[in-house]
Amino acid sequence: MNLDEFIYKLHYETAKITPSDWEVNWEDAPLPYKLYTTDLPKFELSINHSDTLSPSTHATLDDLSQFLMYSYGITQLSESFLSLDSEDTWMTYRRYVPSGGALYPSEVYLYLKLVELPNGIYHYDAAHHSLICLREGNFDNYLNQALGNRCNVSKCFATVFVSTFFWKNFFKYHNFSYRLQGLDAGFLIGQMLEVGKRKKFETGVYYQFLDEAINHLLGVHEDEESVYAVLFLSIDNEMEWFKDTKEVEITAKKLSEEFDPIHHQHYMKSSVIRPYPMLRKMNHACKLHSFSYKKRSKDIEPHTIKLPTQPKDTAVSFSKACRDRYSPGQDFVIKPLSIETLSSLLKDLSSMCHYRNDIDQDLSLLTSRVSLRFTAYGVEGLSNGLYEVNDSTQEFKLISHGDYRTAQQDGLLSDFVNMAQIPLSFNFSGSNNHYHELHGYRGHRIQHMEVGILAHKLLIAASARNMNGHPVLGYDVPWYDGLFKIVKFKRTSLLQIPVGYHRPPARLRSQLNM
Secondary structure: OOHHHHHHHHHHOHHHOOOOOOOOOHHHOOOOOOEEOOOOOEEEOOOOOOOOOOOOOOOOHHHHHHHHHHHHOOOEEEEEEOOOOOOOEEEEEEOOOOOHHHOOOEEEEEEEOOOOOOOEEEEEEOOOOEEEEEEEOOOHHHHHHHOOOOOOHHHOOEEEEEEEEOHHHHHHHHHHHHHHHHHHHHHHHHHHHHHHHHOOOEEEEEOOOOHHHHHHHHOOOOOOEEEEEEEEEEOOOOOOOOOOOOOOOOOHHHHHOOOOOOOOOEEOOOOOOOOOHHHHHHHHHOOOOOOOOOOOOOOOOOOOEEOOOOOOOOOOOHHHHHHHOOOOHHHEOOOOEEHHHHHHHHHHHHOOOOOOEOOOOOOOOHHHOOEEEEEEOOEEOOOOEEEEEOOOOOEEEEEEEOOOHHHHHHHEOOOOOOHHHOOEEEEEEEEOOOOHHHHOOHHHHHHHHHHHHHHHHHHHHHHOOOOEEOOEOOEOHHHHHHHOOOHHHOEEEEEEEEEEOEOOOOEEEEEOOO
């Protein structure tokens, strides 16, 4: 199967990318976190954090500890019943970010320059909330070159690398895991941006870098794991981001020669790792060997409906919103929802419409690349129908009247969500060529990460208003594309999130910290 065919089937013919005889070996499932078994320096992080993410004027190890715990720490042990009439249970370790099947394919590495630690490369050991030092040293110049000399690394106290460990969810979802991996990375980046904002960190996301050089620095083997995005943290609010640069002449191979390779042993529990050739082919095709940029234009549609300018804000604290966020599934319950609550929800979402990243040469809004439509049912003060949110997310356009719940239920591949009990259902769509004209095959994973960033903001905003959302990929894409009337714009549905109130989940929960 060639890559274009793979991407097409990944979206439109998902049954054809997984063998009909594929069986999940749960007994040999990998751990949801990576453990290094080599004797390496270990630095334990504090777990005594307050519920408030207080701003920091100078970065400390405690600030970083809180950032990591809120971003990707294991915060909850959950035992769920497989069904309301079953005694069978499922135990999972939960984090504040969503993940398909709670498998968490992303891993977090850091380049740190803090007074309490030796400068160097670290892996975040989520299982023990600690840092494992993989390589000591100052790597400012190396990273500057690996990112095309576009970031002043010397002014950043931390560089965060978000990687994907392919087997961690391939073992269950086979090739479909490729879509989930991009979204999972985006959910994590979105949470990091939210936490960083509350800590008053300056943040910038880089999607374009010399992959082999970055992976070499971290000591990860690209056949099993690869970095998807790089996030810089700084407390300097005047530093220059994404500097224009001339063509970079250094190659990843030449740059990697500056440091010896590192090969630290790690443990993932699985005794048999089955091959995933298409994921490896996609990852190889995504490698970046040069830096080039093109500006993109924005599609603007007139005739919009203005939301209330001063909605009643019932939001709770960010900490509580993180703790309460989960995917309700069959637990949704229809309750009255006011247009003021919808307005408040969209107001929160607007804060993520622009974030610092290296593909925004024209400073365009994220929603110029990721379009957002939603269906409304039973929202007080609003007609039932299909709406499109414009780039400001403070206005929206009525596309058509009607009750879309049954049609959305019919488009699901299985009945894991009861659409009849949901007042709002958000459709995230993007270009059906997945940024290919700008970024090649790398554009597909960038697009999905951006969807994840915006979607995570919606999930946190919903949780803050005593609701929740359920990210859905198990739907008939052509059906949903037609339902949300996006085909003529050459867009395709990338993620669906029903949002509403719900009953308490049928599970036992235990907080592990905070």
